[in-house]
Amino acid sequence: MNWLRSCRLLSRGFVLACVLGVQAWVPAIAQENSVSAWLTRLHEASKHRTYTGTFVVSAGTQMASAKIWHVCEGEQQLERIEPLSGTPRTTFRRNSEVLTLFPTAKVGIAETREATSLFPGLLKSKGADLDEFYSLKTMASERLAGVDADVVHIQAKDGLRYGYRVWSEKKSGLVIQLQTLDVDGKTLEQSAFSELNMDAQVSSAKLNQLMGQTEGYRIERRTTEKTSAAAQGWAMNGGVPGFKPGGCYIRPVALLAGASGKTDTSMQWMFSDGLATVSLFVERFDPSRHIQVGAADLGGATRTQTRKLGNWWITAVGEVPAGTLAVFTQALERKK
Structure with missing residues (x-):
């Protein structure tokens, strides 16, 4: 950490x-x-x-x-x-x-x-x-x-x-x-x-x-797949004024955890008002990793907010107030 x-x-x-x-x-x-x-x-x-x-x-x-x-x-x-x-x-x-x-x-x-x-x-x-x-x-x-x-x-x-x-x-x-x-x-x-x-x-x-000098290194290539929230079965019911949806990707969970060797994936949906950004990460709920629901302070301006929704775990990350992240996590809905 x-x-x-x-x-x-x-x-x-x-x-x-x-x-x-x-x-x-x-x-x-x-x-x-x-x-x-x-x-x-x-x-x-x-x-x-x-x-x-x-x-x-x-x-x-x-x-x-x-x-x-x-x-x-x-x-x-x-x-x-x-x-x-x-x-x-x-x-x-x-x-x-x-x-x-x-x-x-x-x-x-x-x-x-x-x-x-x-x-x-x-x-x-x-x-x-x-x-x-x-x-x-x-x-x-x-x-x-x-x-x-x-x-x-x-x-x-x-x-x-x-x-x-x-x-x-x-x-x-x-x-x-x-x-x-x-x-x-x-x-x-x-x-x-x-x-x-x-x-x-x-x-x-x-x-x-x-x-280009990578001789002797094991290179791990972190790939992302471009998608849409709708294609993954998600939508926003409301949201935060000024924040517009941007890119949506499927990423290996290992990318977020800094680990390697895992095959789980997470959807990352990005939002921005042009200056501030928020990312919503959605992945399958894992009781061994997903323990505490609520807000967390990573230090400085970065905040996180987590929420469990059925079998899904939602994490909002951004350099915005905690209340802003709470609006994002509550507005995200499962459509299928």
Whole structure:
């Protein structure tokens, strides 16, 4: 579980990297005051940045750090992520191809992930009605990490989602720090680069070469099958305003548990309001694993909610308030 939490913290840190290196974007915020336009601009700008850096993500008493190498060449994005704490591992990504190598166990996990679930991951979908559920507010400038910074607050308009606060260096727009805020404005998670080189000479050829060095590793390929909730016999009776259904997949249960050798499957149905995401996992009830029904806090902004429905076990996971997850689990219905 500690390894899973560490992975989650590091993946959340990618949100900070998403908004790096954008030049002169703060004035546009004041002019438009549009969450959608601002996030789209940052998302597009991040596609064409090459850099190396070390970032630290903290959530409560938990902390994780990692070194990242990121390079863009045309439409191709490659990166290497190496955590500096927790289980030794190296993750490579080439567009949607993801390979995680565990040197101690000599095991590699290869899988494919949709772009919205990968780095950069702040903007989940471009067509979302973000301005209906979030507002953008410029705060007073602050001096942080030795530089003068502009502060932007993305505020949620209801209690069904979290807000965000972003610090960026005044002249360049370089993001220094990002916080995820609960409904009362309390900081749940914080991400910050402790070291960053925007002029790094990162070779895509070298990253491709390193990604291909798997000799001596047992590669386990985690496959997913695209499906629909209706085809699997599920539907939503209501739901959460703003959250629209996205991809639906059949995944091995081992993918969720971090184990191997199992053949059980789970349906994952994804929802997003364009900024926040929720995943509903549905699998056959197993009394040896499915014990406690209700809400759980994984630390930081991530919550889970479980429910037993007949012979099925439903788990909702997302960086949203617990009440939001409860609505999702109660709205899911079996149709066949």
